[in-house]
Amino acid sequence: NAGVTQTPKFRVLKTGQSMTLLCAQDMNHEYMYWYRQDPGMGLRLIHYSVGEGTTAKGEVPDGYNVSRLKKQNFLLGLESAAPSQTSVYFCASSFLAGRSFQETQYFGPGTRLLVL
Amino acid sequence: GESVGLHLPTLSVQEGDNSIINCAYSNSASDYFIWYKQESGKGPQFIIDIRSNMDKRQGQRVTVLLNKTVKHLSLQIAATQPGDSAVYFCAENIYNQGGKLIFGQGTELSVKP
Numbered sequence: 001n002a003g004v005t006q007t008p009k010f011r012v013l014k015t016g017q018s019m020t021l022l023c024a025q026d027m028n029h030e031y032m033y034w035y036r037q038d039p040g041m042g043l044r045l046i047h048y049s050v051g052e053g054t055t056a057k058g059e060v061p062d063g064y065n066v067s068r069l070k071k072q073n074f075l076l077g078l079e080s081a082a083p084s085q086t087s088v089y090f091c092a093s094s095f096l097a098g099r100s101f102q103e104t105q106y107f108g109p110g111t112r113l114l115v116l
Numbered sequence: 117g118e119s120v121g122l123h124l125p126t127l128s129v130q131e132g133d134n135s136i137i138n139c140a141y142s143n144s145a146s147d148y149f150i151w152y153k154q155e156s157g158k159g160p161q162f163i164i165d166i167r168s169n170m171d172k173r174q175g176q177r178v179t180v181l182l183n184k185t186v187k188h189l190s191l192q193i194a195a196t197q198p199g200d201s202a203v204y205f206c207a208e209n210i211y212n213q214g215g216k217l218i219f220g221q222g223t224e225l226s227v228k229p
Contacts, residue, residue: 004159033216040125042205042219043160058216090159104150105217107159 002026004108006091012114013081021076021111023091031094032074033058033105034066036087043090049074081115088112128226135193137223139206142187148209150217151180151191155202163191163204193225201227 004025013019023032030051035043045058049068063085065077074093078085089112092105129135141149147168152160166173166180166189173180179192193200203224207217 040221042207042221043217044219045216048216092159104162104165106162107152109159110157 004091004093004106006089006108006111008111009109010112010114012116013078014116015082017081018077018079019081019113020078021089021091021113023074023076023093023108024072025074025091025093025106026072027093027095027106028071029093029095029106030071031096031105032068033092033094034064034074034076035090035092036060036085037090037110038087046076046089081113083115086113086115125221126224126226128228129196131196131198131227131229133196135191135196135200135225135227137191137193137204137206137225139189139191139220140187141189141206141208143208143218144187146208146218149180149182149189150207150209151178152205152207152219153200153202154205154222160205196225196227198227198229201225 007022033048034046037043044060046060046064047055047058047066049055052068052071055066067075088110090110091108094105150165151163153163154160164175164178164180166182171182177194182189203222205222206220209217
């Protein structure tokens, strides 16, 4: 199993450009999450999904959109990138809402995004 | 409001010593807590978890203690090794909110040889 994979690994954007980050998991997990991590801070939840076709806002959703058309994929979109969106983005997945080791969140390797 | 924080941003220990990383939480409704390890350039990696109906849980070289009275949990690493050098995050899981995790700021553990 590859676990949670993310593409691309690194990207540089100009202000106003758009892009989509792809997250894929092969563990048949129901729940998927997108976080951003900024220097000196913990991870902050952007959006999450509790199942195929459903999405919900997290702590910092503004400027981002998501889609979960397939159970194994969770896409994060930036329609008009801003320098404030420079960050490292992590995707995670879990079988169910975390209640035990078997349901905890597993993270991908991250995508580093630089917006100039 | 909801918050999970760590008492110390950095911790430096000698190889072979025991390490203790602390974490405070404020949401009394939280009933599940997780410790993650994040190495440079990588995603967080699960270490150990504990439910609120437990006070202590042990893994391989790691122990998590939970004190619900003062809303505090700690991660103890026995015989710390250079490979343990990383940033450690505690996370609070809110079951009735889609399994969302609230992370603390993290503690950077540095192991001196």
